[in-house]
Amino acid sequence: MNILILGYGKMGKIITRIAEERGHQIVAKINIENVADLEKLDTSQIDVAIEFSQPDAAVGNMEWCLKKGVPVVVGTTGWLDQKEQVSALCRLNNGTLFHASNFSIGVNIFFKVNAYLARMMQDQKGYRASIEEIHHTEKKDAPSGTAISLAEGLIESNANYKKWELQEGKPVAENTLAVSSKRIDPAPGTHIVRYRSEIDDITIQHEAHSREGFALGAVKVAEWLPGKKGILSMNDFLDF
The missing domain is CATH 3.30.360.10 (Dihydrodipicolinate Reductase; domain 2)
Structure with missing residues (x-):
């Protein structure tokens, strides 16, 4: 898979390592320093985005993905006061939004x-x-x-x-x-x-003993997500 990393802090780095170990390609790693590079990306070459940034950046990242037709896995928290507007955008664009407060x-x-x-x-x-x-x-x-x-x-x-x-x-x-x-x-x-x-x-x-469990869970969700539509959660992934 071709994965876009949105947020390249500690979690983004662990997710990148695990994704590459599992045979995936990282298309780009976007953070606050190079956010302008988003508009240069060829979205046809992106299978899924994994978003682990900061609360003040997460909504913009999700909106970009949903408008561009890129399925997005979101682990950032602290933005849920704007959840309804993001969900409405997902429905409007027939997009794919997977959010979890914890991927472990x-x-x-x-x-x-x-x-x-x-x-x-x-x-x-x-x-x-x-x-x-x-x-x-x-x-x-x-x-x-x-x-x-x-x-x-x-x-x-x-x-x-x-x-x-x-x-x-x-x-x-x-x-x-x-x-x-x-x-x-x-x-x-x-x-x-x-x-x-x-x-x-x-x-x-x-x-939790480390961030590894969170990161591995996010990558596994990203592997599962292509082809699915709508607003999804860990209940859908784990079939609880």
Whole structure:
């Protein structure tokens, strides 16, 4: 496959290495320094783009791909307040947009465990749920996209919580799920869902040991994506 890399930071470099090890060709590596080179590319020679940039660049990159007919795999988070306009553009252009807050297979299994536990805990009134995430200091958005996905999954599965809120040293309302963020180097990513009561705690946790799992997942999705249309997610890829 011919792959366009959008965002050439730490994740972009790992994705490039893994893609090349799997026999793919990298058409170009675009970042803030050479973004003008996008208009010089021959899109007929691009099978798929993989977008791991920054929140302030991601929407523009996605819009370029969708207007040019390039299927795009997006791992950048922190732009979801503009998700509806990007989704509308995808539908308008009959495009292909695959977004995931986390491409790790383990994390996506963790999402399912989180939702299952949330359903089980709905009638256990003595417990109070919370989510904590820990990432490296270079991560721009807080809470992480993975933490938001966990929060949304818990709220969808447990009627005791109506919304989530970033906890910044103050208590949240009873029907609000508290989410806390910590930035500590060199942590690639830890997510903890906790149900606390006066009697005991129930905790589930996912801890990434490196960025390799995220990058490999993104490349595998890119290999799977050509020929598919619409707005897709890890549920489609993993057939959960």
